[in-house]
Amino acid sequence: MNKVIFHVDVNSAFLSWSAAYRVRVLGEKLDLRDVPSAVAGSKESRQGVILAKSMSAKKCGVKTGEPIFQAQQKCPNLIIVPPDYGLYVEASRHLTALLREVSPVVEQYSIDEAWADMTGTEGLYGSPVAAAEMLRQRIYDELGFTVNIGISSNKLLAKMAGEFEKPNKVHTLFPWEIEEKLWPLPVRELFMVGSATERKLHLLGIDTIGQLARADPAVLRQKLHKPGVDLWHSANGRYSCTLLPQPPENKGYGNATTTPADVADAPSAYRILLSLCETVGMRMRRDKKSARCIAVSLRTSQFDTFSHQMTLPNATDSTEEMFRYACRVFDEAWDGVTPLRQLGVHAFRLEERGMRQYDLFAVVSAEQYEKKAALDNTVDDLRDKYGEGILRRARFVGEKVVLAGGLSKERRTGITKPV
Numbered sequence: 001m002n003k004v005i006f007h008v009d010v011n012s013a014f015l016s017w018s019a020a021y022r023v024r025v026l027g028e029k030l031d032l033r034d035v036p037s038a039v040a041g042s043k044e045s046r047q048g049v050i051l052a053k054s055m056s057a058k059k060c061g062v063k064t065g066e067p068i069f070q071a072q073q074k075c076p077n078l079i080i081v082p083p084d085y086g087l088y089v090e091a092s093r094h095l096t097a098l099l100r101e102v103s104p105v106v107e108q109y110s111i112d113e114a115w116a117d118m119t120g121t122e123g124l125y126g127s128p129v130a131a132a133e134m135l136r137q138r139i140y141d142e143l144g145f146t147v148n149i150g151i152s153s154n155k156l157l158a159k160m161a162g163e164f165e166k167p168n169k170v171h172t173l174f175p176w177e178i179e180e181k182l183w184p185l186p187v188r189e190l191f192m193v194g195s196a197t198e199r200k201l202h203l204l205g206i207d208t209i210g211q212l213a214r215a216d217p218a219v220l221r222q223k224l225h226k227p228g229v230d231l232w233h234s235a236n237g238r239y240s241c242t243l244l245p246q247p248p249e250n251k252g253y254g255n256a257t258t259t260p261a262d263v264a265d266a267p268s269a270y271r272i273l274l275s276l277c278e279t280v281g282m283r284m285r286r287d288k289k290s291a292r293c294i295a296v297s298l299r300t301s302q303f304d305t306f307s308h309q310m311t312l313p314n315a316t317d318s319t320e321e322m323f324r325y326a327c328r329v330f331d332e333a334w335d336g337v338t339p340l341r342q343l344g345v346h347a348f349r350l351e352e353r354g355m356r357q358y359d360l361f362a363v364v365s366a367e368q369y370e371k372k373a374a375l376d377n378t379v380d381d382l383r384d385k386y387g388e389g390i391l392r393r394a395r396f397v398g399e400k401v402v403l404a405g406g407l408s409k410e411r412r413t414g415i416t417k418p419v
Helices: 013-024 055-059 068-074 085-102 128-143 155-162 175-182 195-203 209-213 217-224 226-235 266-286 319-333 366-386 409-413
Strands: 005-010 037-040 050-053 079-081 105-110 113-117 147-152 170-172 252-263 289-300 305-316 340-352
Touching (some): 050 068, 147 155, 209 226, 266 289, 266 319, 266 366, 319 366
Parallel strands (some): 037 079, 147 170
Antiparallel strands (some): 105 113, 289 305, 289 340
16 A cells, blocks of 8 residues: 655644634634734843744845844835743644544654654545545635645655645655656755755755765765765655654753843842753653753854753752753853853753662761752642642742743743643
């Protein structure tokens, strides 16, 4: 039986989800998708870049990732709305749940993309194109946003098909269509080709996917090593990875935050590190994981990025213990002078949470550690139920932010919005 794989990609996901919520739930008359608009971070928090834009904004030259002021220079009447990450998480969950109703195997690739194995469903939904049209319309009718659906016999070609003309389209890219539809495209359009690889391929005289497909794999191996051969197979439509219905286990946990103003003293940095350790620790405890290595990443006001790490004597998921080590790593990494605009905490070399080997000379005794672990779990439960503000450490009295970084608004407030 020939494989049939769908790749489902939400069009301008953050903007579409914000627009759908405003129209369908809040009852607003203006649909952000119909006017020049964009979802962007806050200027005040220095996260003021475009995260998603409407088709009208795209026609004005607005690009994802560019600063707000540049976008507004191109499009003076651009409507800017803030991101709502809690809403986006819920919208993604609704989309994945709907896909699982029509497909036996669904693999989520990102918050707004997923593959669905539709092999053998012709008796239920008709041809692959008919099934995709049905699914596309159902997503719009039930969830209020549009998607592109790519159809092929493997994940790679299905994703490439989904990148063809947008929005709200269904495209096929079966192996017999590769030469006509895929090969004329610029090589940068091939999945997993970044700017650095594109430059190397251009130096070899390879400008299109077709030229890459017809290139000598021995030369590609010599110049680009194994990734070059992998790209050669991809350009020829060969991709062997099957769908993974369950996401792989985390290999690490991390969180970072861009500060509203430059950090120029250690106490301010420690306060931010503590808030990051809170969020990282919560996620680790939720998944019953402990970490043997802690790293701190720093970005200066000149956008230079560096990191430093240390191996711990014992694996831990304790917020307080991770914070103590994070401060030590920070002190070793930072020169005490260079202003910082972003700090991050990362935990890896994970182990299942279990019995802990205690050191007679440890800073924290076995009894103290167990008490602190029980306290961490109680605080996690209360925050999950009532929101982050229900309990805060004395260090955060008077602060607006208790948990810094990428924690979704939904997790912060406990409020779930319908889509």
